[in-house]
Amino acid sequence: MKNSKQNMKARRQFLIKGSAALGALSISPLLGQGMMGMHHGNREMGAMDHGSMMGSMDHGMMKEMGVPPMVKEGYQLGLNQLTIKDIEMMQKANLNLMPVTMMPSGNLLPELSLLKNETQEVGQFKGTLRVQAVKASLVPGTETSFWGYNGMLPGPQIVVYEGDTVTIDVINELDEETTVHWHGLLVPASEDGNPQDAIKPKGKRTYSFKIPQNSAGTYWYHPHGHGTVSKQVFMGLAGTFIVKKREDLFADLPEKHLLISDLKLHEDGTIAENSFFDWMNGREGQFTLINGALEPVIEVEGATRFRVWNACSARYLYLDLGFADVYLIATDGGYIESPQKLDNILLSPGERIEVVVIPTRTGSAKLSNLSYNRQKMGPVSVSPTYNLATIKMKKQSGYQMPSSINSLPKYGEPTKSHSIEYTEVMNHNQLLFLVNGKMHSLDRIDEVVSKDSIEEWIVFNNSHMDHNFHIHGTQFYVIEKEVNGVVTPAAYKAFKDTINLKPYERVRLLMKQDYKGLRMYHCHILEHETLGMMGQLESII
Numbered sequence: 001m002k003n004s005k006q007n008m009k010a011r012r013q014f015l016i017k018g019s020a021a022l023g024a025l026s027i028s029p030l031l032g033q034g035m036m037g038m039h040h041g042n043r044e045m046g047a048m049d050h051g052s053m054m055g056s057m058d059h060g061m062m063k064e065m066g067v068p069p070m071v072k073e074g075y076q077l078g079l080n081q082l083t084i085k086d087i088e089m090m091q092k093a094n095l096n097l098m099p100v101t102m103m104p105s106g107n108l109l110p111e112l113s114l115l116k117n118e119t120q121e122v123g124q125f126k127g128t129l130r131v132q133a134v135k136a137s138l139v140p141g142t143e144t145s146f147w148g149y150n151g152m153l154p155g156p157q158i159v160v161y162e163g164d165t166v167t168i169d170v171i172n173e174l175d176e177e178t179t180v181h182w183h184g185l186l187v188p189a190s191e192d193g194n195p196q197d198a199i200k201p202k203g204k205r206t207y208s209f210k211i212p213q214n215s216a217g218t219y220w221y222h223p224h225g226h227g228t229v230s231k232q233v234f235m236g237l238a239g240t241f242i243v244k245k246r247e248d249l250f251a252d253l254p255e256k257h258l259l260i261s262d263l264k265l266h267e268d269g270t271i272a273e274n275s276f277f278d279w280m281n282g283r284e285g286q287f288t289l290i291n292g293a294l295e296p297v298i299e300v301e302g303a304t305r306f307r308v309w310n311a312c313s314a315r316y317l318y319l320d321l322g323f324a325d326v327y328l329i330a331t332d333g334g335y336i337e338s339p340q341k342l343d344n345i346l347l348s349p350g351e352r353i354e355v356v357v358i359p360t361r362t363g364s365a366k367l368s369n370l371s372y373n374r375q376k377m378g379p380v381s382v383s384p385t386y387n388l389a390t391i392k393m394k395k396q397s398g399y400q401m402p403s404s405i406n407s408l409p410k411y412g413e414p415t416k417s418h419s420i421e422y423t424e425v426m427n428h429n430q431l432l433f434l435v436n437g438k439m440h441s442l443d444r445i446d447e448v449v450s451k452d453s454i455e456e457w458i459v460f461n462n463s464h465m466d467h468n469f470h471i472h473g474t475q476f477y478v479i480e481k482e483v484n485g486v487v488t489p490a491a492y493k494a495f496k497d498t499i500n501l502k503p504y505e506r507v508r509l510l511m512k513q514d515y516k517g518l519r520m521y522h523c524h525i526l527e528h529e530t531l532g533m534m535g536q537l538e539s540i541i
């Protein structure tokens with residue numbers, strides 16, 4: 001592929017001249033936890049001429065480096081031109097990070113607390129979210145200032161039923177604007193927390209929407225302000241949202257909820273800023289947490305339904321599900337048609353699954369995050385396989401998975417086709433992540449969609465690292481994927497709102513927008529999104 005070769009060449013040049021002036025490193029145990037680290041492991045890094053890049057730097061410097069030397073005042077990082085202050089902040093971002101072993105681990109999985117429904121009326125959910133700055137001691141002897149919905153990390157879980165009318169009052173107690181975006185939910189554009197509809201500092205607004213029938217599933221909410229998403233999420237703003245069916249096939253099963261997120265802390269407990277490399281590759285904190293806890297113990301008493309969220313800013317979760325018989329029953333957009341037995345699953349940032357876990361023995365097992373190479377750039381490694389949780393399980397025999405769960409609508413031929421191409425620009429003066437050659441603009445419509453029509457979206461990752469694609473206001477079918485001319489049709493029918501693309505991968509999606517109005521689509525590596533890797537569509541009648 002011509003483009004691919006050109007890109008590889010450009011990349012190599014970038015690495016040699018720029019950030020890769022950093023070199024070959026050994027893997028320290030701390031970095032082995034998957035911290036935004038500086039060890040090598042990336043094949044291309046390995047292939048480079050370390051001698052010429054390394055100069056006089058030693059490993060200690062690497063470990064602390066937050067900015068490559070080429071990045072100077074005026075450097076264009078996505079939508080921003082870096083100031084001296086920005087650079088100083090990045091320089092400090094990787095200094096004195098807390099060792100992973102400092103955080104208590106091995107406690108029972110905390111349950112996610114529920115947002116209180118303030119009305120008794122049937123078919124109504126009314127709740128209040130305060131966006132607050134709070135302090136907590138996550139690690140004994142340290143204090144962390146974070147931002148939490150109702151002071152909680154993660155935010156309270158919202159549970160509603162299909163057909164409910166949901167009214168959420170949001171009170172913004174921060175000194176900056178925010179919005180609440182209902183990721184994956186089918187809500188009108190005006191209620192979806194678009195960056196154009198910011199809630200002013202100390203301001204409030206009410207979001208109100210009706211949950212459509214057949215939209216039961218596992219969703220979440222997080223801020224979507226202009227230029228602030230990366231920070232507001234890493235400061236702690238994210239919560240889960242579940243839509244239930246009144247009559248549910250799996251209603252008898254106990255449920256475990258696993259909101260997986262990560263946290264990057266300095267030794268004193270303060271949340272670390274983004275380094276340059278966090279912006280480049282997406283931020284991965286040294287702590288991968290489940291419901292805010294490090295390596296918790298999850299007790300599984302027989303067949304259990306798990307809902308799993310990848311709420312990490314950028315970390316890919318490649319979950320090893322070999323600890324039990326695990327059946328996929330739902331994806332981002334709710335139930336699939338028939339259960340799919342899984343050994344593992346890749347969840348890129350923003351994706352969710354529901355699985356039924358059937359322990360085949362009694363005892364203890366590990367839930368690991370398997371190593372996955374998403375082709376990060378610069379002096380960072382491939383995350384090794386590491387442990388996320390301990391599962392203490394009780395064998396279940398005789399549980400019968402239903403053979404069919406749901407029937408999904410059939411989509412006919414598309415009436416229109418949209419082509420989306422991801423590219424990157426990297427040189428001494430800029431690092432840009434682009435959608436069809438452009439950065440996000442608040443007042444440009446990039447794609448026009450006809451409301452209620454089935455339309456095809458062909459998304460092409462014309463870059464050398466994984467990016468994913470998320471679109472607002474709808475759920476799509478993945479029809480097929482293509483990489484290097486090899487086309488793979490989707491293995492099963494599923495509604496998704498977020499899909500990963502490997503380098504030079506192309507996916508063909510079918511979708512329709514049920515509402516009119518303005519919507520975003522973007523890479524859900526939040527740093528890329530925040531730097532402008534986002535486009536806007538308008539759905540019209």
Ligand code: C2O
Pocket residue numbers: 181183222224350470472520522524
């Ligand atoms: Cu969860 Cu536009 O994002």
Ligand code: CU
Pocket residue numbers: 181182183184470471472
């Ligand atoms: Cu979204």
Ligand code: CU
Pocket residue numbers: 433466467468523524525528529533
């Ligand atoms: Cu990306």
